[in-house]
Amino acid sequence: LEEKKYFSARDELMKYNAADIAEIIEEITDDSEIRMTVILFRLLPKDVLVEAFSYLPSDLQVDIVNEITDKEINYIIQELDFDDKIDVLEELPANLVNKILEKTPKNERKQINTFLNYPENCAGSLMTPEYISLQKEWTVEDALEHIKEVGMDAETVYTCYVKDTGRKLIGIVSLSTLVVTDSDVKIKDIMKTEYIYEDVDRDQEEVSDDFKKYGYLAIPVVDKEHRLIGIITVDDILEVMEDEATEDIERMNGVIDFENSDKGxxxxxxxxxxxxxxxxxxxxxxxxxxxxxxxxxxxxxxxxxxxxxxxxxxxxxxxxxxxxxxxxxxxxxxxxxxxxxxxxxxxxxxxxxxxxxxxxxxxxxxxxxxxxxxxxxxxxxxxxxxxxxxxxxxxxxxxxxxxxxxxxxxxxxxxxxxxxxxxxxxxxxxxxxxxxxxxxxxx
Amino acid sequence: LEEKKYFSARDELMKYNAADIAEIIEEITDDSEIRMTVILFRLLPKDVLVEAFSYLPSDLQVDIVNEITDKEINYIIQELDFDDKIDVLEELPANLVNKILEKTPKNERKQINTFLNYPENCAGSLMTPEYISLQKEWTVEDALEHIKEVGMDAETVYTCYVKDTGRKLIGIVSLSTLVVTDSDVKIKDIMKTEYIYEDVDRDQEEVSDDFKKYGYLAIPVVDKEHRLIGIITVDDILEVMEDEATEDIERMNGVIDFENSDKGxxxxxxxxxxxxxxxxxxxxxxxxxxxxxxxxxxxxxxxxxxxxxxxxxxxxxxxxxxxxxxxxxxxxxxxxxxxxxxxxxxxxxxxxxxxxxxxxxxxxxxxxxxxxxxxxxxxxxxxxxxxxxxxxxxxxxxxxxxxxxxxxxxxxxxxxxxxxxxxxxxxxxxxxxxxxxxxxxxx
CATH class of the missing domain: 1.10.357.20 (SLC41 divalent cation transporters, integral membrane domain)
Structure with missing residues (x-):
């Protein structure tokens, strides 16, 4: 690999899952210069590159961002899932964040700013605004058509949310219900109106307790007016649980983590x-x-x-x-x-x-x-x-x-x-x- | 509640989610006799009863089983999800298990026996055999039709598994892919052939590491011949993570759990x-x-x-x-x-x-x-x-x-x-x- 066999290295890498590629990149960086990592990184197809980037630890993400061009940074950031995007932006220096935000569409820029302001360790900092919202008057067919159009990431599509005209959450429908229901049934007749939700400022430990208790894949997050502002998916909760366990273990043995960070x-x-x-x-x-x-x-x-x-x-x-x-x-x-x-x-x-x-x-x-x-x-x-x-x-x-x-x-x-x-x-x-x-x- | 107002108590309970009902039942049992719990339990509609039962701690499940009739036991056990069923059967005394198995269809009985034999803490003990399997020659429409027919639990339906004639796993398709793909496309053209899987005897800690690393909602479990024998869903991993953290914390502080159980x-x-x-x-x-x-x-x-x-x-x-x-x-x-x-x-x-x-x-x-x-x-x-x-x-x-x-x-x-x-x-x-x-x- 060290001998400039970059292309064969790339072909080798392509056999793996993005999470594995991220792990390999991390190991390479331990042993050699960051420049090497960047070269290898640039050889990856763009979609794999973005996905692998989202799995890297935050300090390595920042190192890579410092080495690549503004155009490349912008490309990566824009392509990331919304919640990963927020995580990266939180770690970057403010001037770089501003440069990136300048090139972001106005709507999204506003949303990013809102998300950046949620305090760490609360429900707001865990959620993503990428969810499917349906109208209660739609039929199942309309709903499936709508999902096909917006076509989103696997983990966020499995529960759909029904909002009224005032953006208030009134019910939820799982994708599995949609798939097994006849296409002319109305959403309002199959949606569940009793559901679990989290307030945006709820502590992440309580949120993860709810996931453990109810076994759901996603839980909606609402503001004080019960307006749906995002959803939390279970894959992010796995990280929260590990962090909380680490914090408890350290505290119990007399280590207080003043940085309160995810640094190793x-x-x-x-x-x-x-x-x-x-x-x-x-x-x-x-x-x-x-x-x-x-x-x-x-x-x-x-x-x-x-x-x-x-x-x-x-x-x-x-x-x-x-x-x-x-x-x-x-x-x-x-x-x-x-x-x-x-x-x-x-x-x-x-x-x-x-x-x-x-x-x-x-x-x-x-x-x-x-x-x-x-x-x-x-x-x-x-x-x-x-x-x-x-x-x-x-x-x-x-x-x-x-x-x-x-x-x-x-x-x-x-x-x-x-x-x-x-x-x-x-x-x-x-x-x-x-x-x-x-x-x-x-x- | 104590004053025999059972029906109003039931109506009160029905407002809650099954997990909450289980929690309330647990608290009631702490303060009063098991007979009381059973009376309340019998008042619940059968479907709620079964779901709430699955959320109860295993010692309380056994207590309740000891108090109710064989017919009721059979009903509850047969209606439970497969993985919950195995968990309950593992805790019951052998003669009761045999009585229950006698009334189970032969096919399922064999499967239950296989599952009861997987050692604790391995992938086999976490998995459920309830998954959707597809044929590679099917179209998306066939697949969705098939899902509608078998119509299963939310958490197990979101990834479908493609097997060849020898029951070997050859690919996976997520429900979201099916929903966003045109109905005449063949499964073999959209299935992912590079996927993560677990061997049946893999340690549960390694399985949970994979869930953390890849962020999947379900991972298939295969035997030595790469035949698909079950899937593990992420909601069961949340429990594993909590148990592993507890075990580590206890061990580090000089407590060895010889029972190796989930008793509180x-x-x-x-x-x-x-x-x-x-x-x-x-x-x-x-x-x-x-x-x-x-x-x-x-x-x-x-x-x-x-x-x-x-x-x-x-x-x-x-x-x-x-x-x-x-x-x-x-x-x-x-x-x-x-x-x-x-x-x-x-x-x-x-x-x-x-x-x-x-x-x-x-x-x-x-x-x-x-x-x-x-x-x-x-x-x-x-x-x-x-x-x-x-x-x-x-x-x-x-x-x-x-x-x-x-x-x-x-x-x-x-x-x-x-x-x-x-x-x-x-x-x-x-x-x-x-x-x-x-x-x-x-x-």
């Missing part, structure tokens, strides 16, 4: 990575000042039975992990709707019993370890084991309750990351441990 | 919860034996400068959290394909620099704390700060490298949970800390 790990700068990770680390360091105070208060007693120090890491670690386990299950349960804040007593009772089972098992194992492996006294073993039992029970309760409290306060439970759970459980663990030591060893 | 948090028994969480806790306890040994070895020196103990929780906690942050980003990057195992040097270099930035900032803050808040000596402050810097750098490197090594060994990186990262980083943190103490305080 390798594309985010070192400074930004540090910025995303520092807040929780600093908050925790402050929390550990209190943990330090607990230890300091007990310093003199510790120095007389110094072997107690050796069990501190294990007790804190087990407390932290056992608390995170409970928190993880509750946070995820809240996200998927399996668990609700009203279930607080059920959860408390469940975690309490789980805590006892786990605590007892770990204590027995520990008793054996302290006596037989470490050769410490029975009283030290009792201290460690009693501490272990109570630490596990309290950590389970803390870990499961904090997410519920945060949710009740109408915040995202994933924001209270596992680091927070473990710092609280560390302080609790040490207090319990030293309490037990006082009790059993008379310190 | 509240439905899993206390014993099972304990079983899911114990393995990592026990592995960690064993790992902490080594951490304990490190501390024990340093015991005598610690008792002379006992104030060092107070900083142990903070240094271990920060090391653990900073390591988990790096591990989380790499594990997630590997899952979404943003990061590959070949990127190991890039990642190492990146995390090294991030570690220095974060380490320096945290060290400076700590220096101030040790001197001004705790009133300890400059040498103690130097020990803590130098340890902090090296701990952060090493934790970042360990946290980012372990997932890559696990991936390279062809295991799931999410299996090496954050608890493992923090126990390794705890041991490293203590070794570095005591090393620094020896250096700065001549212990």
């Amino acid at each position: 790990y390798l594309d985010i700068s070192v400074w930004h990575h540090a910025l995303n990770r520092l807040p929780w680390l600093i908050i925790l360091m402050i929390a550990y000042i209190f943990t330090g105070m607990i230890v300091t208060k007990f310093e003199n007693s510790l120095s007389t039975v110094i072997c107690l120090v050796a069990y501190m890491p294990m007790l804190m670690g087990t407390g932290g992990n056992t608390g995170s386990q409970a928190a993880t299950l509750i946070i995820r349960g809240l996200a998927t709707g399996e668990v609700e804040t009203d279930d607080v007593w059920k959860i408390l009772w469940k975690e309490f019993r789980i805590g006892i089972i786990i605590g007892v098992i770990l204590s027995i194992l520990n008793f054996a370890r302290v006596i037989f492996i470490d050769g410490n006294s029975v009283m030290v073993a009792c201290t460690v084991c009693a501490a272990m039992l109570f630490i596990v029970i309290f950590a389970k309760i803390i870990g499961s309750m904090i997410p519920l409290i945060v949710k009740k306060a109408h915040l995202d439970p994933a924001l209270i990351a596992n680091p927070a759970i473990s710092s609280v459980s560390d302080a609790v663990a040490l207090s319990i441990y030293f309490g037990m030591a006082t009790l059993f060893l008379n310190l | 948090y509240l439905d899993i028994s206390v014993w099972h919860h304990a079983l899911n969480r114990l393995p990592w806790l026990i592995i960690l306890m064993i790992a902490y034996i080594f951490t304990g040994m490190i501390v024990t070895k340093f015991e005598n020196s610690l008792s002379t400068v006992i104030c060092l103990v107070a900083y142990m929780p903070m240094l271990m906690g920060t090391g653990g959290n900073t390591g988990s942050q790096a591990a989380t980003l790499i594990i997630r990057g590997l899952a979404t394909g943003e990061v590959e195992t070949d990127d190991v040097w890039k990642i190492l270099w990146k995390e090294f620099r991030i570690g220095i930035i974060i380490g320096v900032i945290l060290s400076i803050l700590n220096f101030a704390r040790v001197i001004f808040i705790d009133g300890n000596s400059v040498m103690v402050a130097c020990t803590v700060c130098a340890a902090m810097l090296f701990i952060v750098i090493f934790a970042k490197i360990i946290g980012s490298m372990i997932p890559l090594i696990v991936k390279k060994a062809h295991l799931d990186p999410a299996l090496i949970a954050n608890p493992a990262i923090s126990s390794v980083s705890d041991a490293v943190a203590l070794s570095i800390y005591f090393g620094m103490a020896t250096l700065f305080l001549n212990l």
Whole structure:
């Protein structure tokens, strides 16, 4: 490929689907210059080129746009599906966007501007205005004729929308209904008037929950006057779901994505990575000042039975992990709707019993370890084991309750990351441990 | 509702979508007896009843089946979509399944048995055999006529499949293509012969990656002879994606789901919860034996400068959290394909620099704390700060490298949970800390 065998490379590429071509182009760009990519790109037939372009990651799209002529840019942008067009324009510098908009028909320019203004992560930013609209007085034959005329992308044509004269949405008809219905039946007699729709400013996470719940391929988006302004198709929801899962996973483990972007790990700068990770680390360091105070208060007693120090890491670690386990299950349960804040007593009772089972098992194992492996006294073993039992029970309760409290306060439970759970459980663990030591060893 | 106003309750329910009705029924069951649910259920019109039934969680489905007559069970099961039918049958006890299969037509019975045998989590378990198949010699008109005759569910009709005489898949045609093409054109002239398909034993995670990548609404499933045996529709993939995300999140935080089921948090028994969480806790306890040994070895020196103990929780906690942050980003990057195992040097270099930035900032803050808040000596402050810097750098490197090594060994990186990262980083943190103490305080 590197040896200027461009044409054979092109023929090779043409065997693939546009999504695969985009992937190959991405890999080539990793290894060689952008100029190379552009040459290869220009060899592709125009329709394949546009489709492959829509599958590329946004930073590579911008790089390519910077390398090609204005005429080529215009061609690509105009040919893209409306929602892909918006995605590309959002990433381009403002002066380039203006140049492109100048060459866009006035109608569309206005629409693009409206779409560019929808805030990220809301229904408006996910939708496309490319849908089929029908009149309720039409027959099925008229409708099919109309679809044939406008002839659109597969994913947007499968549900058609019926609007009244005031552009308000009054019903929906699926293409499959049209196809199986006799051609002289009127649209108003077959349209569904009970349907699911989204408000334009609805959060994308709620939109994706609706797709999961109802299993639809597309959901209409309406404004405050119930006028149809676009539709969201399920293929865009797959991306939303992945992004939301990534966000939850990162938050739960103490990474806050300040860029809130779809940039990959390798594309985010070192400074930004540090910025995303520092807040929780600093908050925790402050929390550990209190943990330090607990230890300091007990310093003199510790120095007389110094072997107690050796069990501190294990007790804190087990407390932290056992608390995170409970928190993880509750946070995820809240996200998927399996668990609700009203279930607080059920959860408390469940975690309490789980805590006892786990605590007892770990204590027995520990008793054996302290006596037989470490050769410490029975009283030290009792201290460690009693501490272990109570630490596990309290950590389970803390870990499961904090997410519920945060949710009740109408915040995202994933924001209270596992680091927070473990710092609280560390302080609790040490207090319990030293309490037990006082009790059993008379310190 | 409780006051036997069943009919008004039914009229109220009928205003909703079947998915909403299922949700309401679920809530009612939470608060009252199953008998109540069954009474309400019987009042629903039969078609709504069947649809709502398909949206219920599987344990509630089984409960209801246990309460109703065999005739009712048969009716519901026979009317369900094929893939929902399989899902329900999988959960029912074997003798009930046999009773139901006895009353099923022989053809379908054979098919059901085949489907029940596909292992969970593979393409075969996700597919439905309800698809439209066309002949290549047909015209568009023949095809549309055929679709009208078989008239099927919306989501399965939008792509039609062309098979040869040996039942091998030779091409696909979308319904939208059929609708916009002139009626006398032959299917073989408009069908796409380059298409994406899945092998029947492909893992569901890879299938869902294909849906994300290509954005299709349905993908055909073929056997080893390339015979079409079913299709997977995108609405089932939404569930797969949510389940996979839940599994990853749980694994990363040290919960292994042995049941591997779709049961919710509240439905899993206390014993099972304990079983899911114990393995990592026990592995960690064993790992902490080594951490304990490190501390024990340093015991005598610690008792002379006992104030060092107070900083142990903070240094271990920060090391653990900073390591988990790096591990989380790499594990997630590997899952979404943003990061590959070949990127190991890039990642190492990146995390090294991030570690220095974060380490320096945290060290400076700590220096101030040790001197001004705790009133300890400059040498103690130097020990803590130098340890902090090296701990952060090493934790970042360990946290980012372990997932890559696990991936390279062809295991799931999410299996090496954050608890493992923090126990390794705890041991490293203590070794570095005591090393620094020896250096700065001549212990």
